[in-house]
Amino acid sequence: MRQSIRALGWTITIGVILIVLFLGSAMYSIFQTLMNQGFGFGSFQIYTMEDGIVLSFPLYVNNTSYYDISTLNLTTFVRDFRGVEISKNSTTVGVIKAGAIIPTFKHNMSINSEILENLIYLLFEDGNLSIDTYVGIRYAYAFYFQMEMPNVSMPWGAPFYNLTIGELPSLPLPPSSFNGTHYLITIPLSFENHAFFNVTGAMRLEILNSTRNYLGSGTTFVNILPGSPYDPTPYNGVIEVSIPIGNMLTDTGYLCIYFENSIFNFGTVEKTYG
Amino acid sequence: MVEERSTSKSVLRKVISRLFKAAFWAFLMGGEVLFVSYILGLSEYTTALLPVEGPFFFGFMVTFILFEVAIQLLSETIFRYVISVTRAFISMIYLILMTNGGIMKITIPPEMVPFGVGTIIFTVEFRTILAVFLMFSLISILKNLIQAINFLSERAELPFTLPKIP
Numbered sequence: 001m002r003q004s005i006r007a008l009g010w011t012i013t014i015g016v017i018l019i020v021l022f023l024g025s026a027m028y029s030i031f032q033t034l035m036n037q038g039f040g041f042g043s044f045q046i047y048t049m050e051d052g053i054v055l056s057f058p059l060y061v062n063n064t065s066y067y068d069i070s071t072l073n074l075t076t077f078v079r080d081f082r083g084v085e086i087s088k089n090s091t092t093v094g095v096i097k098a099g100a101i102i103p104t105f106k107h108n109m110s111i112n113s114e115i116l117e118n119l120i121y122l123l124f125e126d127g128n129l130s131i132d133t134y135v136g137i138r139y140a141y142a143f144y145f146q147m148e149m150p151n152v153s154m155p156w157g158a159p160f161y162n163l164t165i166g167e168l169p170s171l172p173l174p175p176s177s178f179n180g181t182h183y184l185i186t187i188p189l190s191f192e193n194h195a196f197f198n199v200t201g202a203m204r205l206e207i208l209n210s211t212r213n214y215l216g217s218g219t220t221f222v223n224i225l226p227g228s229p230y231d232p233t234p235y236n237g238v239i240e241v242s243i244p245i246g247n248m249l250t251d252t253g254y255l256c257i258y259f260e261n262s263i264f265n266f267g268t269v270e271k272t273y274g
Numbered sequence: 275m276v277e278e279r280s281t282s283k284s285v286l287r288k289v290i291s292r293l294f295k296a297a298f299w300a301f302l303m304g305g306e307v308l309f310v311s312y313i314l315g316l317s318e319y320t321t322a323l324l325p326v327e328g329p330f331f332f333g334f335m336v337t338f339i340l341f342e343v344a345i346q347l348l349s350e351t352i353f354r355y356v357i358s359v360t361r362a363f364i365s366m367i368y369l370i371l372m373t374n375g376g377i378m379k380i381t382i383p384p385e386m387v388p389f390g391v392g393t394i395i396f397t398v399e400f401r402t403i404l405a406v407f408l409m410f411s412l413i414s415i416l417k418n419l420i421q422a423i424n425f426l427s428e429r430a431e432l433p434f435t436l437p438k439i440p
Contacts, residue, residue, distance in 0.1 A: 001424045008417035012410055019406055144399035152392055 201261025
């Protein structure tokens with residue numbers, strides 16, 4: 001019996017010493033890895049894909065610790081200023097052995113074209129996007145560390161901020177605007193690009209009369225460089241609308257705007273004239 | 275008369291030695307934590323890491339110390355093992371409650387976070403380590419039970435002398 005008691009006593013003592021050593025070395029090791037910049041972000045990149053925009057965060061891991069990182073997970077959840085979900089993306093890296101380096105892996109936050117088409121106000125209103133970030137590390141097969149950064153604010157710049165369509169010329173239309181079959185009306189168009197991406201695409205304007213009958217349309221191509229809410233890139237152009245002779249322009253009516261490019265489309269944005 | 279005096283002297287010596295031993299072990303088994311936390315006024319920092327309130331932690335440490343004192347004072351009796359087993363059970367429950375089942379959260383307020391990122395919440399999950407510690411507590415209970423049985427069996431084997439009839 002004494003032998004059993006002694007054996008159990010030694011088991012507890014040796015076990016506690018081992019676990020304390022393991023805890024100490026694991027904590028020291030992960031702390032050293034963090035201090036030696038074992039984890040880091042590269043420079044943020046933006047890609048325009050066929051089906052939307054991708055914000056890419058390159059990351060690197062240099063596991064200088066004594067133990068493996070068995071899972072590394074990064075999740076981002078983006079909501080707009082009205083609280084609507086825009087994107088939810090997760091990137092997981094498998095086992096990173098002790099001493100191993102992962103030079104680059106990318107966490108992509110995609111905002112697909114469908115979302116931009118549904119959340120049309122994002123094209124015209126500036127605001128702050130809210131990003132929830134979760135970074136999780138399973139370390140030494142025994143610990144799981146998670147860092148949560150909720151509600152990090154990121155400014156969103158609207159690509160068509162303050163979209164303004166000028167007034168139509170007063171009736172009757174001057175004879176100089178008639179080309180024999182059509183009336184050609186030039187309408188001023190302006191907006192500011194506050195977005196971090198180029199606004200490139202075709203903008204179409206349709207004119208409807210007061211009874212909502214189609215009168216005519218015109219298209220112009222725009223290519224505006226990226227801007228920001230603090231440093232907008234303005235666009236001041238014109239759009240030429242052709243109205244066949246038979247269609248009756250009225251003093252009041254509607255102007256319908258459509259935009260189309262490889263990333264997103266929008267329309268109809270309707271304004272009245274007269 | 276002389277014999278009586280020498281007996282009471284030896285009892286007093288025994289009690290004093292046990293009291294010293296109890297004080298030493300009480301300091302070693304949690305007293306130092308209370309000393310650092312409450313006497314040196316660092317409780318704000320030590321309890322900030324725990325998911326429980328300060329008084330809970332204080333209660334745990336005081337309970338642990340009281341058990342240790344009782345164990346030392348009642349050594350060479352069967353109560354020592356009873357108290358040891360009770361302490362192991364209570365420690366297991368306290369440990370689970372104090373570490374929130376092995377998941378601890380630390381919230382860093384926005385004013386302490388650089389670059390205006392906002393609140394940061396750190397979560398540490400160490401259920402495997404907690405399970406190992408609980409397993410050690412179970413082994414400790416087993417050891418105390420065997421020690422109690424051993425103690426009783428040794429006592430049963432001691433020669434029994436009948437008291438002298440005056």
